[in-house]
Amino acid sequence: MALPKLEVPTYELELPLSKKTIKYRPFLVKEQKILLMAMESKDSKTIQSSILDVLNTCILTPEFNISSVPIIDIEYLFLHLRAKSVGEIVESKYRCNNEVTKEDGTTKECGNIIETKINLTEILPVQDKIVDPEIRLTDKIVIKMKYPEFRLLNADVDYNDVASLTFKMIASCIEHVFDGEQFFYSNEISEEELIEFVENLSQEQFEKMEEFFNNMPRMTKKIEMTCKKCGYLHNFEVEGLEDFFG
Numbered sequence: 001m002a003l004p005k006l007e008v009p010t011y012e013l014e015l016p017l018s019k020k021t022i023k024y025r026p027f028l029v030k031e032q033k034i035l036l037m038a039m040e041s042k043d044s045k046t047i048q049s050s051i052l053d054v055l056n057t058c059i060l061t062p063e064f065n066i067s068s069v070p071i072i073d074i075e076y077l078f079l080h081l082r083a084k085s086v087g088e089i090v091e092s093k094y095r096c097n098n099e100v101t102k103e104d105g106t107t108k109e110c111g112n113i114i115e116t117k118i119n120l121t122e123i124l125p126v127q128d129k130i131v132d133p134e135i136r137l138t139d140k141i142v143i144k145m146k147y148p149e150f151r152l153l154n155a156d157v158d159y160n161d162v163a164s165l166t167f168k169m170i171a172s173c174i175e176h177v178f179d180g181e182q183f184f185y186s187n188e189i190s191e192e193e194l195i196e197f198v199e200n201l202s203q204e205q206f207e208k209m210e211e212f213f214n215n216m217p218r219m220t221k222k223i224e225m226t227c228k229k230c231g232y233l234h235n236f237e238v239e240g241l242e243d244f245f246g
């Protein structure tokens, strides 16, 4: 005799940057276990690859390619997936580090533990300043940038080698190069050639590209909470998947 199959609901979501609409199902207990184990490992590579595995299982839109979507879209998708699977609210604990003055005039850290609740569906991409993705490098050469895609996280990179990682990341975010006559699309150019192009930029040209990176959208939420013990108003931002589940 076969046990009845459990029906799993499906949902639709529009991704904020690529504007792609995807269908997904919540993750199940077995998949949650994989994620919890990865989070406990505190190893970014393990966390990223388990997130990728779970997303691949839960996304029901067959033509959807995770690798070619901006990282921010994937973070957004993952937060919604988590919200539908486990719950929208994540409880976090913070230790109040406000210095309070005691009766004898000395100061001491408050140390009160403050609990706060974050609604995952309220976390949206925030951009401080919009920078035109088309960057003019010379009279003739204009490049068009795109936001870092999820494939970059999965690429075999050495996170300790910051300089080459930066070049690799910037090179991977070039959509095309226009020289006044012809478009050179990055998917038709080798990675080495793109990196070499970035390495040969002048300081001023490089700064223009950095400006684009420094103002990319971020998944962040401002948190305000008052410590019940000392009355101090804490203001801070949570950012990044590990922060939201921390």
Ligand SMILES: [Zn+2]
Pocket (backbone or CB within 6 Å): 096, 097, 098, 110, 111, 112, 227, 228, 229, 230, 231, 232
């Ligand atoms: Zn306090």
